Amino acid sequence: MIDKNSPIPIYYQLEEKIKTQIDQGELQPGDMLPSEREYASQYAISRMTVRQAITKLVNDGYVYRKKGTGTFVSAKKIDQPLQGLTSFTEDMKARGMVATNRLIHFKVISPPLSVTKALNIDSSTPVYEIQRVRLADGLPMALETTYISKHLIPNITEKLLEQSLYDYVENSLGKEIGEGTQIIESSTVNQNEITHLNVKKGSPVLLIERHTYLKDGTPLELVKSSYRADRYRFMINMQR
Missing domain, CATH: 1.10.10.10 (Winged helix-like DNA-binding domain superfamily/Winged helix DNA-binding domain)
Known part of the structure; x- marks a missing residue:
């Protein structure tokens, strides 16, 4: 009482x-x-x-x-540790959840300056631009845009994007992924995020920019994601 x-x-x-x-x-x-x-x-x-x-x-x-x-x-939030470099598919599998994608667009572009700098390429290098909704057990979790040099991975297809890209790079291409850096910011949804994440105007999102590198230091990808703040949170273990 x-x-x-x-x-x-x-x-x-x-x-x-x-x-x-x-x-x-x-x-x-x-x-x-x-x-x-x-x-x-x-x-x-x-x-x-x-x-x-x-x-x-x-x-x-x-x-x-x-x-x-x-x-x-509400659906329970997914706790994502900030230690270790894993893909969305690997994260969901580790939690016993099924990761799927809803492809919005997949095309080859002439990269803008921010992408050429991130991938350490020149402006004439063709780049994949991949935008998709990442889902866990059928629920939209994030809107993700990925940029990868076509010269580095020449054979990406829509079918390939149904699996873990990290798994393909390491196990099919034999390229070892080394490290990554992430920047996390808070924001509110824009119209594109409202449409694809099935959220209301004014809803909070976590904006994440990830730079991933192969073991030899070659930039592998630039990923810009908007995660639903009502479904996702990040966790870090700190020691003094």
């Missing part, structure tokens, strides 16, 4: 109760929460207090609202 004599705010007590139900699996992703009226009646508290608790849960990504329908439990 809610302890009205506790110094802990009532809205916070309700918020923690709902969080516990979600964390312990009593409420599953996609389940609809009781209405504000039902919570208010159950705990003999005001609907304004219930609304404050639910709004905090929405802001923290535990639940989401559907206008005219109700409030639902």
Whole structure:
């Protein structure tokens, strides 16, 4: 029950109760929460207090609202460690999830200056531009644009992009991937991301720019991704 004599705010007590139900699996992703009226009646508290608790849960990504329908439990976020260089396909497989792609476009372009610098090529070198939605168990997780020199990997096809590119580079081409660097920023979605990630205007995203290199130092790829912040978060283990 809610302890009205506790110094802990009532809205916070309700918020923690709902969080516990979600964390312990009593409420599953996609389940609809009781209405504000039902919570208010159950705990003999005001609907304004219930609304404050639910709004905090929405802001923290535990639940989401559907206008005219109700409030639902969000899908759990995927924790992505920042140690080690892995592909999206490898990440999802390690979590027992099925990674798939929805190809938006795949073409060869004359690279802009930012791409030539990242790949250490001249402007006359043709470059693959690959844009796709990355999905985990059928749910859109990220919108990703990849740039790779056609001279470095000449035989990329749409069929090939259905598998892990890292696996193809290492196991089929015999090229060893060495290291990568990532820059992570926060932003809100643009119209392209709204369309392909199935999110609402104003939703948060994590912008990630990755530079990946072969073992000999040759730039392999430049990847620019927009990850759904309600489905993905990054984790790092730090030692003093």
